[in-house]
Amino acid sequence: MTEPFITIRELRKSFAMGRETVHALAGVDVEIERNSFSMIMGPSGSGKSTLLYLLGGLDRPTGGRIRVAGQELEELDENALAVYRRRTVGFIFQSFNLIASMTALENVAFPMRFMGVPRRRRQQRALSLLAQVGLADRAGHKPTELSGGQQQRVAVARALVNDPHLILADEPTGNLDSASGHGIMQLLSELHHGGRTVVVVTHEPRMARFATRAVHLLDGRIVTEAEYNAAMLALDAAPEH
Ligand SMILES: Nc1ncnc2c1ncn2[C@@H]1O[C@H](COP(=O)(O)OP(=O)(O)O)[C@@H](O)[C@H]1O
Ligand SMILES: [Mg+2]
Numbered sequence: 001m002t003e004p005f006i007t008i009r010e011l012r013k014s015f016a017m018g019r020e021t022v023h024a025l026a027g028v029d030v031e032i033e034r035n036s037f038s039m040i041m042g043p044s045g046s047g048k049s050t051l052l053y054l055l056g057g058l059d060r061p062t063g064g065r066i067r068v069a070g071q072e073l074e075e076l077d078e079n080a081l082a083v084y085r086r087r088t089v090g091f092i093f094q095s096f097n098l099i100a101s102m103t104a105l106e107n108v109a110f111p112m113r114f115m116g117v118p119r120r121r122r123q124q125r126a127l128s129l130l131a132q133v134g135l136a137d138r139a140g141h142k143p144t145e146l147s148g149g150q151q152q153r154v155a156v157a158r159a160l161v162n163d164p165h166l167i168l169a170d171e172p173t174g175n176l177d178s179a180s181g182h183g184i185m186q187l188l189s190e191l192h193h194g195g196r197t198v199v200v201v202t203h204e205p206r207m208a209r210f211a212t213r214a215v216h217l218l219d220g221r222i223v224t225e226a227e228y229n230a231a232m233l234a235l236d237a238a239p240e241h
Contacts, residue, residue, distance in 0.1 A: 005034035010064035013050050024050040026220035037192040039208050040201045042217035048201040056089045056168045057081045090159030092169035096151045098143045104154045105139040111161050129157035149180025169200045185210045
């Protein structure tokens with residue numbers, strides 16, 4: 001049997017907050033297959049973003065390990081980790097993180113500056129990526145001249161500049177109305193069908209149908225769907241306080 005694309009073992013991440021220690025991830029074990037579309041579900045504070053950031057090499061764990069395509073992330077020094085982020089991972093955030101003074105085209109082209117891509121080539125590639133996300137006619141618009149859904153499409157195009165295999169999205173529909181959110185999930189679904197591995201974090205259960213599997217997180221631990229549903233029901237039933 002071939003090994004999974006991603007293997008996560010005993011993953012821990014703690015943050016010191018004054019005299020307290022917050023255990024954002026308290027021992028997570030999970031495998032993610034190549035070309036899968038995984039949905040990481042959990043209520044606010046359950047450790048979803050922490051898990052995604054560690055997987056994307058944006059931060060280092062307190063303990064445990066992450067293996068991606070046969071490579072242990074902990075064995076990578078800062079430079080090698082930066083190469084991993086650049087070559088393998090495309091990130092999409094809830095708040096789009098576009099540069100306000102730049103047009104859609106410039107936002108998508110910008111990361112390619114640091115890869116030594118000539119200017120003309122950058123523009124061509126940015127335009128073709130904008131076309132891929134359905135925004136060819138908005139290339140000259142600045143973020144404030146675009147709807148939330150369009151801004152997130154620009155962010156998706158930008159995440160694709162390096163043709164990364166792994167797409168990580170942290171609540172990508174969290175700031176969008178349901179129609180735009182649906183469009184973004186469909187776009188991520190297309191990337192998955194195009195051969196990429198997609199991992200999306202959400203606390204919206206109705207997004208689960210786009211994924212090939214769901215991972216449920218509660219208090220920094222993976223739980224079964226039954227345990228998760230029971231906990232969510234208990235939360236709903238709890239009196240207001
Ligand atoms: N940089 C940080 N410093 C201190 N505590 C943090 C930090 N990042 C996350 N946490 C804490 O870790 C827990 C999990 O956070 P997070 O992964 O952001 O959850 P989620 O994305 O599921 O809402 C929360 O209790 C949060 O307050
Ligand atoms: Mg989060």
